[in-house]
Amino acid sequence: xxxxxxxxxxxxxxxxxxxxxxxxxxxxxxxxxxxxxxxxxxxxxxxxxxxxxxxxxxxxxxxxxxxxxxxxxxxxxxxxxxxxxxxxxxxxxxxxxxxxxxxxxxxxxxxxxxxxxxxxxxxxxxxxxxxxxxxxxxxxxxxxxxxxxxxxxxxxxxxxxxxxxxxxxxxxxxxxxxxxxxxxxxxxxxxxxxxxxxxxxxxxxxxxxxxxxxxxxxxxxxxxxxxxxxxxxxxxxxxxxxxxxxxxxxxxxxxxxxxxxxxxxxxxxxxxxxxxxxxxxxxxxxxxxxxxxxxxxxxxxxxxxxxxxxxxxxxxxxxxx
Numbered sequence: 001x002x003x004x005x006x007x008x009x010x011x012x013x014x015x016x017x018x019x020x021x022x023x024x025x026x027x028x029x030x031x032x033x034x035x036x037x038x039x040x041x042x043x044x045x046x047x048x049x050x051x052x053x054x055x056x057x058x059x060x061x062x063x064x065x066x067x068x069x070x071x072x073x074x075x076x077x078x079x080x081x082x083x084x085x086x087x088x089x090x091x092x093x094x095x096x097x098x099x100x101x102x103x104x105x106x107x108x109x110x111x112x113x114x115x116x117x118x119x120x121x122x123x124x125x126x127x128x129x130x131x132x133x134x135x136x137x138x139x140x141x142x143x144x145x146x147x148x149x150x151x152x153x154x155x156x157x158x159x160x161x162x163x164x165x166x167x168x169x170x171x172x173x174x175x176x177x178x179x180x181x182x183x184x185x186x187x188x189x190x191x192x193x194x195x196x197x198x199x200x201x202x203x204x205x206x207x208x209x210x211x212x213x214x215x216x217x218x219x220x221x222x223x224x225x226x227x228x229x230x231x232x233x234x235x236x237x238x239x240x241x242x243x244x245x246x247x248x249x250x251x252x253x254x255x256x257x258x259x260x261x262x263x264x265x266x267x268x269x270x271x272x273x274x275x276x277x278x279x280x281x282x283x284x285x286x287x288x289x290x291x292x293x294x295x296x297x298x299x300x301x302x303x304x305x306x307x308x309x310x311x312x313x314x315x316x317x318x319x320x321x
Contacts, residue, residue: 039064040072044081044093045276048235052085052092110241111143111157113274114232118145118243121267125260127247129267130155131232132167133240134175137183139168142241155246164188164202165195166221167229167244172202173209174231174239180206194219214265215242216257218249226252228260230268235276243268 039062046061047053053061059069073091076082080096104110114131122129122145131143132155139162141155163172163183172183184199196202209215218226229244245264 036072039068040076043069043072044076045235047082047091047093048276049237049278052090054089055091058091108142110275114143114241114243114271115145117267117271117274118143120270121145121243121245121263122147124263125245127245127251127260130167130244130246131271132171132242132244134163134168134171134179135160137163137179137186139163139171139242148247161221162189164197165191166217167215167227167242169196169202169205169217170209170215170229170231170242171239173206173215191221192219192223194223196220214261216261218252218257224249226257228257228264230261230265232268233272233275233277237277240275241271243271 042062043058043064046058050057050061055066055069055073058073059066062069064072073082073084076094077084079094081094082091083094084091110133111131118129118131126147128147129145130141132139132141134140138160141157141159144155144157161168163169163175163179165188172180175183180203184203188197188199188202189195190197196205213231215229216227217229220227225246226249227244227246229242231239232241232243234240243264245260
C-alpha cells in the first residue's frame with residue numbers, strides 16, 4: 001500500500017510509491033515551436049518546390065490562408081527573402097537565400113544533417129557509410145560513418161575523385177547535360193582494370209542509372225571494393241548528394257549487394273526528407289528486424305525487390321549547391 005509523505009515548507013502531502021522509490025514521472029517535453037515561424041517555413045518550402053508561383057498556389061501548398069500567406073510573403077519580401085513579379089503576380093525566392101546557402105555549406109550543414117542517417121545505415125549494414133556531393137567536375141566525400149576502420153583507404157572526408165567511376169557516376173547521371181558533356185570529353189583515368197573509361201558506354205549508362213534510381217559497382221575505384229549507392233534530394237527535388245555503403249568484395253558476393261539495397265535506398269529517402277524533400281511513400285524503417293537480417297552478410301534465400309521511394313520533381317532552388 002502506498003504511503004503518504006509530507007513535503008517540507010508547504011504542508012502538502014503526496015503519495016509515495018509502494019516500492020519506496022522517490023522517482024517522479026518524467027515531465028513531458030516542452031513544445032518551443034512558434035506557430036507563425038512554422039507557417040513561414042511551410043511557405044518557404046512550398047516556394048522552393050513550386051516557385052515561381054502565384055499566392056493562391058503557395059497558400060494551398062503551405063496549407064495556410066491566402067491572407068496569412070500574403071502577410072508572410074510581404075514580410076519576407078521586406079527582408080529580401082522573397083520577390084514578387086507584380087505584373088504577373090508570381091512570387092519567387094529572393095537573393096538573400098544565396099547568402100544563407102553559402103553559409104550553410106561553409107558550416108557543414110549537409111554533413112551534420114547526414115551523420116545520424118549514416119550512423120544508422122552503418123550499424124544496420126555493418127559496413128562503412130559515405131556521403132558524397134558533386135563539386136564542379138569532381139565528387140567530394142563530405143561525411144563518413146566508420147563501422148570498420150580497415151576500410152579507410154576507400155575514402156576520407158575531403159577526398160575528391162572524377163565523376164565517371166564508382167558511386168560518383170550516380171552524381172554524373174543527375175548532373176546538368178553541360179557537365180556530362182564536359183566530363184565525357186576528357187581523357188578518363190583508369191583506377192583498376194574494372195574502371196569504365198569508354199565515354200560512349202558511360203553516356204549510355206547515365207539514363208539507365210536515372211531509371212533504376214541506384215547504382216551498384218565493384219572494383220571500379222579500388223580493387224576489391226564494392227559499393228551500393230542511392231541519390232539524395234533536397235527540398236527542391238534536386239539530387240544534391242549520394243549516400244552509399246562500401247565493403248570488401250569478399251563480403252559483397254551476390255546476393256548481398258542487392259540485399260543491402262533496400263536499406264541504402266531507405267537511408268537516402270530519410271536524408272532527403274531531412275533536407276525537405278517529400279517522399280510519396282514512407283520508407284521502411286531501418287530498425288526493422290527483417291531488414292537487418294536481409295542486410296547481414298550471412299543472409300540467404302530470395303532478395304525482395306527494393307521499393308524505390310518516389311520523390312517530387314526537381315525544382316529550381318537548392319541551398320546545398
